[in-house]
Every structure is written in structure tokens, then in C-alpha cells.
Amino acid sequence: MPTIINPTYLDHDERKIHLPDNPILRNHYSHDILTNAALNFIREPKEEPFFLYAAYTLPHFSAKEEDEHGLTVPTTAPYMEKGWPEKAKKYAAMIDRLDKDVGKIITLLEAMGIRQNTLVIFTSDNGGHSATWKGFKTNGRLKGYKRDLYEGGIRVPFIASWPGVIPAGQVSNEVIAFQDMLPTFATLANTTLPGETDGISVIGALKGNALPPNGRVLYWDFGHTRDRYDQAIRLGDWKGIRNGKDQPIELYDLSKDIAEANNLAGDHPELVEKTERLMETEVAPSPRYPVGVKYQGGPIWKKNW
Incomplete structure (x- = not known):
């Protein structure tokens, strides 16, 4: 399902919350x-x-990703006076709004006296967007x-x-993934x-x-219902x-090259061969999106939407 910042309704359990004015942002965001x-649930x-699980959509581009109208936010405050492109102000205002609302959740946990006993995780489902204003350097040194x-x-x-459990101000270089959250929460x-x-x-x-x-293998793929079919393996x-399905495999040592600037495939043919075997065996196509089948008009959700 596509993400829409200004839908005409939101699903709430078995009912819909209708937002009739939302297309022009008069009363609802x-x-x-x-x-x-989220705040009411905690209370x-x-x-x-x-x-x-607060599944926020901000910051997010809509269909017109490349122009300033691809971002919708009630106000560009506190960045109205910045000498940035309009879409940069809107993007920054979205992040400011998100940051303050996460702050509201933390403040409520503290006011209720349960902050010390609550694990709070803030993360994202993907990296930065290519349409973000380049002045923000949204991905830093990372490629793509x-x-x-x-x-x-x-x-x-x-x-x-998690006060008293997770050391504050510490950075970990351990490799974790979203599939690790369920067993982590189950253990807790x-x-x-x-x-x-x-x-x-x-x-x-x-x-x-x-x-x-x-020794586990992490696997990603993207686009096997479209013209492109990209795969990645982490060992x-x-x-x-x-x-691309018929393209050569690139190989990077992330411990030394986080920017993926130095392709070492030519120096490690045995690793390239192992990676290719894993790309063939790790993929687990779903009945909804079988590998190699292209759907007219794009992914299935576009046909059903």
C-alpha cells in the first residue's frame, strides 16, 4: 500500500476515521x-x-517527489526564514514535527513514572531519499x-x-536487523x-x-516484480x-569501506562465487510476488488500490 501523508481516512481497528477536509489540509494532518x-494509548x-508501535509516515514524499509540492506539511516553521528551497523547508519542518512528537511520548512516559521501565526504540524503514535537498547531505558518506x-x-x-539498562551516549557497531526485534522482545x-x-x-x-x-547471512532483494531485480548479501x-539479474556482482569490505567506493570483486573470486550461490538460495519468493513474474502496471498494490 502506498504511503499517503494526507489521506481522506485512517483505519482504526474495524472502523474508519474520515478526514473529509484533508486534501486541502484545513483541519487534519x-x-x-x-x-x-499514541499518547492516548499510553495513558x-x-x-x-x-x-x-507508532508507525509514523514523516518524513515522506508523495507522488510528486522531485518538486516542492511532493511534500505536504501544515507549516514550514521553524524554517520559514531559511534561505533554502521550499521543499527543503518542508522536509525539515516534517522532521522537526516528528522530533517534537517523539519528545511528547518521552515526556508522557516520564510524567507517568514508567520511563525507567520502558524500552524506547526510534528507527526508520529505509535510508534517505534521492529527492531530499542535497544541501542536507541526507546519507552522509553512504552510497545510494x-x-x-x-x-x-x-x-x-x-x-x-532504556535508562539504567542501555548505556547512554554509546555507539554499537554490531550488525542487527528488523527480524531481530521479535526474538528480542520475546526474550524481554x-x-x-x-x-x-x-x-x-x-x-x-x-x-x-x-x-x-x-555466521548468519543477511539477504535483501528489491524489484523482482519490475524491470530491475537487485540483490544484496551480507556475510x-x-x-x-x-x-540487475544479469549484472556482475560487486563486493565491498564494509569494515574499511562504508561508502562502498572500492569494488573488490576482482580480488576475491571465491567470495563472489559464494555470494552468487547465496543469492540463488536465500531468496524466498512469496505467492504474492513470485520471482521472475512481472506484473502489468507495476506491483500488485497499484492494481488493487
């Missing part, structure tokens, strides 16, 4: 509604520990953007805070997993420790990437 719902009396399998597309910020909740998963508990990394050697410090 979906992000604000999500924030209020509700509970006898057991709770889990809240959202929808790429270079680090700029798949490496994301991950901030975890002292419960068993519902079945087999691809993730591992990363509580040790959250506490500032090194994870035990696991320890090594990263193999292929931009």
Missing part, C-alpha cells in the same frame, strides 16, 4: 492524529506491560538512497533508550516465540556488548550486491 492516538490504564541496496538505501538509524517479555524466525535476540548489543559469533564485514 494524519501525523498529528497518529501522535494523539490508558493497564495491568500488564504494553507494546506500542531509498530503493537501492547500497548502504544508503538499507542502513538506517537505530536509537535505543519472558515468553516463547510463536514459531521459527530468521532473527536473533540482540539484547546484548543493546546493553553495549558484542554479540556472539553467529560478516563483506557485502555483495548485484544491480
Whole structure:
């Protein structure tokens, strides 16, 4: 499903919250509604520990990604007077709004006296967007953007805070992924997993420790329902990437080359061969998106939307 910053309705359990004025932003902004719902959920009396997933959409581009109208926000404050392009002001205002609303959640946890017993994680589902104003240097030294399998597309910020448990101001270089969240939360909740998963508990990394050697393979693919079919494999410090089904595999040592500037494929043919084998075996196509089948008009959600 595409992300729409200004939808005409939001789903809430089994009902819809209609936002009839939203296309012209007179009275409603979906992000604000999500924030209020999150705060109200936290305030509700509970006898057991709770889990809240606040799936914010900010910052996000709409269909017109390349022009200033591809970003919609009620105000560009506090950046109105900046000498930036208009879309840069809008993007920065989105992030400012998100930052302040995360702050509201933290403040509420503190006011309720449960901050010390609450793990808070702030992260993103992808890297920076190519349409972001270049003056912001959204991905720093990382190569690529959202929808790429270079680090700029798949490496994301991950901030975890838990007073008294997670050391403050510390940076970890352990490699973790979103599939690790379920086993991590299950361990913290002292419960068993519902079945087999691809993730591992990363509580040790959250506490500032090194994870035990696991030798696991991390796999990404993108675009197998379109003309492109990109794949990437991570093996320890090594990263193999292929931009297109019949394209050569590139190989990078991320411990020395986080910018993926030095392709070492020619120096390590054995690693390239292993990466290619893994690309063939690790892919797990779903019935909805079988590999090699191209759907007219793009991904299935466009046909059903």
C-alpha cells in the first residue's frame, strides 16, 4: 500500500476515521492524529506491560517527489526564514514535527513514572531519499538512497533508550536487523516465540556488548516484480550486491569501506562465487510476488488500490 501523508481516512481497528477536509489540509494532518492516538494509548490504564508501535509516515514524499509540492506539511516553521528551497523547508519542518512528537511520548512516559521501565526504540524503514535537498547531505558518506541496496538505501538509524539498562551516549557497531526485534522482545517479555524466525535476540548489543559469533547471512532483494531485480548479501564485514539479474556482482569490505567506493570483486573470486550461490538460495519468493513474474502496471498494490 502506498504511503499517503494526507489521506481522506485512517483505519482504526474495524472502523474508519474520515478526514473529509484533508486534501486541502484545513483541519487534519494524519501525523498529528497518529501522535494523539499514541499518547492516548499510553495513558490508558493497564495491568500488564504494553507494546506500542507508532508507525509514523514523516518524513515522506508523495507522488510528486522531485518538486516542492511532493511534500505536504501544515507549516514550514521553524524554517520559514531559511534561505533554502521550499521543499527543503518542508522536509525539515516534517522532521522537526516528528522530533517534537517523539519528545511528547518521552515526556508522557516520564510524567507517568514508567520511563525507567520502558524500552524506547526510534528507527526508520529505509535510508534517505534521492529527492531530499542535497544541501542536507541526507546519507552522509553512504552510497545510494531509498530503493537501492547500497548502504544508503538499507542502513538506517537505530536509537535505543532504556535508562539504567542501555548505556547512554554509546555507539554499537554490531550488525542487527528488523527480524531481530521479535526474538528480542520475546526474550524481554519472558515468553516463547510463536514459531521459527530468521532473527536473533540482540539484547546484548543493546546493553553495549558484542554479540556472539553467529555466521548468519543477511539477504535483501528489491524489484523482482519490475524491470530491475537487485540483490544484496551480507556475510560478516563483506557485502555483495548485484544491480540487475544479469549484472556482475560487486563486493565491498564494509569494515574499511562504508561508502562502498572500492569494488573488490576482482580480488576475491571465491567470495563472489559464494555470494552468487547465496543469492540463488536465500531468496524466498512469496505467492504474492513470485520471482521472475512481472506484473502489468507495476506491483500488485497499484492494481488493487
